[in-house]
Amino acid sequence: MFLSNLAVVIATSMVLVQCHDCKDYDLSASEQSFLMKHYLHTSRNGEGLSTGKPAGSGVTYVRWGKKGCPKGVEMVYTGQAGGNQYTNKGGGVNYLCLPNDPENGQPISDGNDQLFGAEYEIESSNKPSGMKSDMRQKEVSCAVCYQRKKSTILMIPGRKTCYNGWTNEYTGYIMSDYKTHSNKDYVCVDKDAEPVDNKNEDENGALFYPINTKCGSLRCPPYKNTVAVHCVICTK
Incomplete structure (x- = not known):
């Protein structure tokens, strides 16, 4: 009033x-x-305080495994995935999408190395259906995308389609580091994932492994045992 x-x-x-x-x-x-x-x-015909809507709106998300964004979605920047070394016991646990045009800091020498590149660890024994088979030890690409006129973003594990009323940004598979390594986030890697380049040296760093299900406390059905886990990124 x-x-x-x-x-x-x-x-x-x-x-x-x-x-x-x-x-x-x-x-x-x-x-x-x-x-x-x-x-x-x-x-009231325009945007602003009179409508209760912000003058500019939208959501950003990382498209893991791709150098670009879906058609019609603005790309903020493209880069490569990075994170903490898989053997480190402390420090950061999240993956980062690192831009290809960094503004580098000054040298320090305290030995707290935590930012490494990331590699795919995908081979014939763990390759999800439809993904490329020659990805092992290649660096992981990523892109930060800006979806205009959306206000919410949701990653749904275990599905490859969005629920009614939501827009599908991309589909893929859940990945993380290996279960005996240091903890990492679960991320949704695009089903058509591509590497940063064609190098495939075993340089390690932060690693991307496909994960699979384990029945027990996870109810089967509706889930199935030892299968790859789909994911979908949805906006609304």
């Missing part, structure tokens, strides 16, 4: 200010009311 009254006062003030030189035309109360209502009505 306070905001509504404030809007009325501001609109009325604008009408009066804009007409302070109109000495030949003294606006009556009804005329002022009409102009004020017209101002409020036309201002």
Whole structure:
């Protein structure tokens, strides 16, 4: 109610200010009311405080495994995945999408090396259906994408389609580091994943392994045992 009254006062003030030189035309109360209502009505046609919507909106997400974004989605930057070395016991546990044009800091020598590149650890024994078979020990690409006119993003594990009312950004498979290595996030790697380049040296760093299910506390059905885990990125 306070905001509504404030809007009325501001609109009325604008009408009066804009007409302070109109000495030949003294606006009556009804005329002022009409102009004020017209101002409020036309201002609501745009974005901003009058509609309760932000002037700019959208969501960002990382598309793991790809150098670009889906068609119609703006790319903020492209780069390579990175993170903590798989043998490190402390420090960061999340993967990072590192831009290809970094602004590097000054040298330090405290031995706290935590930012490494990331490699795919995908081979015939653990390759999810449909993914390329020559990805092992190649570096992981990524892109940060900006989806306009959306306000929510959701990664759904165990599915390859979004629920009704949601937009599919991309589908893939859940990956993380190996279970006996240091902890890492679960991320959704694009089903059509590609490497940064054609190098395949065993340099390690942060590693991407496909994961599989284990029945027991995980109820089967509806799940199945020792299968790859689909994922989908959805926006709304």
